[in-house]
Amino acid sequence: MNDTLPSALSIGLARTGIELKEFFRLRETVVFTFSFPLILLFVFGSVFDTDLAPGVSFTQYFAAGMIASGIVLSSFQTLAIGIAVERDDGTLKRLRGTPMPPVAYFLGKIGLVLATSLVQTAVLLAVGAALFGLELPTDPLLWLRFAWIFVLGAGAGTVMGIAYSSLARSSKSAAAVVSPVVIVLQFVSGVFFVFTDLPGWMQAVGSVFPLRWLAQGMRSVFLPADFAGAEVSGSWQLGPTALILTAWLVIGSVLALRTFRWQRPGSR
Amino acid sequence: MDTDSLPIRVRGLAKRYGDLTAVRDLDLDVRAGEIFALLGPNGAGKTTTTEILEGFRERDGGEVSVLGQDPQRAGRAWRSRIGIVLQSSNDYAELSVGELVGHFARYYPRPRDVDEVIGAVGLEPKRNTRVRALSGGQRRRLDVGLGIVGSPELLFLDEPTMGFDPQARRSFWELIRQLRDEGTTILLTTHYLDEAEQLAGRVGVIVGGRLVEVNTPAQLGGRQQQRARVVWRDGEELTAAPTNTVAHLSQQYGGEVPDLQVLRPTLEDIYLGMIGAGDE
Numbered sequence: 366m367n368d369t370l371p372s373a374l375s376i377g378l379a380r381t382g383i384e385l386k387e388f389f390r391l392r393e394t395v396v397f398t399f400s401f402p403l404i405l406l407f408v409f410g411s412v413f414d415t416d417l418a419p420g421v422s423f424t425q426y427f428a429a430g431m432i433a434s435g436i437v438l439s440s441f442q443t444l445a446i447g448i449a450v451e452r453d454d455g456t457l458k459r460l461r462g463t464p465m466p467p468v469a470y471f472l473g474k475i476g477l478v479l480a481t482s483l484v485q486t487a488v489l490l491a492v493g494a495a496l497f498g499l500e501l502p503t504d505p506l507l508w509l510r511f512a513w514i515f516v517l518g519a520g521a522g523t524v525m526g527i528a529y530s531s532l533a534r535s536s537k538s539a540a541a542v543v544s545p546v547v548i549v550l551q552f553v554s555g556v557f558f559v560f561t562d563l564p565g566w567m568q569a570v571g572s573v574f575p576l577r578w579l580a581q582g583m584r585s586v587f588l589p590a591d592f593a594g595a596e597v598s599g600s601w602q603l604g605p606t607a608l609i610l611t612a613w614l615v616i617g618s619v620l621a622l623r624t625f626r627w628q629r630p631g632s633r
Numbered sequence: 634m635d636t637d638s639l640p641i642r643v644r645g646l647a648k649r650y651g652d653l654t655a656v657r658d659l660d661l662d663v664r665a666g667e668i669f670a671l672l673g674p675n676g677a678g679k680t681t682t683t684e685i686l687e688g689f690r691e692r693d694g695g696e697v698s699v700l701g702q703d704p705q706r707a708g709r710a711w712r713s714r715i716g717i718v719l720q721s722s723n724d725y726a727e728l729s730v731g732e733l734v735g736h737f738a739r740y741y742p743r744p745r746d747v748d749e750v751i752g753a754v755g756l757e758p759k760r761n762t763r764v765r766a767l768s769g770g771q772r773r774r775l776d777v778g779l780g781i782v783g784s785p786e787l788l789f790l791d792e793p794t795m796g797f798d799p800q801a802r803r804s805f806w807e808l809i810r811q812l813r814d815e816g817t818t819i820l821l822t823t824h825y826l827d828e829a830e831q832l833a834g835r836v837g838v839i840v841g842g843r844l845v846e847v848n849t850p851a852q853l854g855g856r857q858q859q860r861a862r863v864v865w866r867d868g869e870e871l872t873a874a875p876t877n878t879v880a881h882l883s884q885q886y887g888g889e890v891p892d893l894q895v896l897r898p899t900l901e902d903i904y905l906g907m908i909g910a911g912d913e
Binding site for chain 2: 368369370371375376379382383386387390391451454455456458459461462463464465466628
């Protein structure tokens with residue numbers, strides 16, 4: 366048989382298209398996903414109406430954390446729940462019975478995460494700047510820094526989400542298994558509170574996970590350079606941030622490849 | 634027949650789940666271009682066997698060749714030559730029929746024309762309808778459409794007409810026959826004996842993880858040798874020569890025999906006898 370199989374890349378792009386169609390057609394999901402960070406920004410910005418340092422409002426500090434959280438939500442949480450559901454409802458088994466290469470499925474998920482997290486971040490920045498006085502950096506180097514932190518964070522969240530999806534035994538338990546992890550991480554990573562205000566042991570716990578580094582990385586973009594002195598180590602720690610996010614990306618990739626299953630556990 | 638060219642050839646298949654033997658010493662040949670129906674009670678090993686043939690499960694023993702390859706090791710090229718219609722699922726609710734068939738067509742090296750597939754499964758009027766708005770029968774037709782969009786040489790159908798109304802089943806059978814006439818080999822598992830009788834050239838009965846008999850629906854379990862029951866208003870008779878009996882009766886009544894019926898054991902009677910449920 367000389368028929369050439371379609372390339373994994375072309376099928377991966379087609380998968381991205383299908384994933385995005387499915388996502389954007391669930392209007393209530395779209396509205397809540399994109400408005401949730403804005404609502405939080407508004408609520409926290411109104412409650413803590415103080416400046417953390419000269420020229421640094423709490424809103425500005427919190428916005429960086431919300432961008433980091435948004436990346437974790439639209440990569441880790443979306444995939445951990447979404448793939449568990451697809452394993453349960455037969456999507457994965459049906460795909461397994463076709464010549465679609467598995468890598469194309471993952472490319473589709475990566476495409477979905479990139480598109481949704483970019484839109485989410487753009488909406489947050491635009492509305493934040495327009496309504497809540499959020500100040501955006503003008504230095505292109507800061508945007509470059511934003512880009513690599515964003516990509517590493519989204520990448521780590523994606524592979525960890527794929528790996529974590531195997532922990533939920535059914536679609537019904539998926540949200541219960543995934544959501545608490547994300548919420549607790551937000552509390553211990555300096556998203557809802559200023560990181561340096563947390564007790565030492567909590568800082569230590571938070572520092573194991575990527576969100577704390579993602580949030581600090583985003584602060585390095587959206588806060589004035591001299592605010593670095595107010596961070597735990599007195600600097601933005603960009604080197605360690607790159608290292609730790611990359612480590613999670615690598616560990617997550619290995620776990621995702623090792624643990625991925627096409628069928629729900631216990632099916633015979 | 635050269636057994637190397639059989640679409641499906643199984644010798645001594647074995648599969649265990651822990652202490653439970655699901656399939657043992659199972660042999661099976663499916664010939665090119667036939668519809669082969671696999672019958673058997675729940676838990677007899679039908680699904681295990683088909684899932685091993687589909688490459689979803691690994692076997693514990695025996696030889697399996699599907700389209701000349703071992704499903705456990707076969708790759709994408711092999712997958713592009715088979716079509717699988719699993720038991721009902723509820724995925725892809727937000728996509729339209731046309732989008733979904735068009736998308737799956739992209740997985741294959743030589744897909745069928747998308748409009749032709751949608752037409753073949755009778756879903757033209759639903760082309761732009763979202764999957765969640767389809768009825769159960771339409772949903773199942775879509776499943777078949779996705780199974781055949783890659784123009785498979787071999788099609789697996791797992792209980793394809795579960796929950797259909799009688800009319801939908803008839804038109805579904807028409808579609809399956811049409812696929813066979815185009816040269817597709819079909820392995821069908823079903824609980825409906827009339828469906829097996831209508832569609833299959835041969836049926837195989839699995840009981841307790843073994844294939845106990847393979848035959849045409851008309852000859853399964855010595856069905857043709859069994860005596861017929863002639864029933865009429867005033868009596869009944871078991872006979873090996875029912876035509877004689879009827880001719881005799883006709884003379885007796887001077888033409889029409891009141892309430893005449895000639896009954897042979899149905900495939901269901903034979904099947905229930907084979908799986909040991911006939912005495913219930």
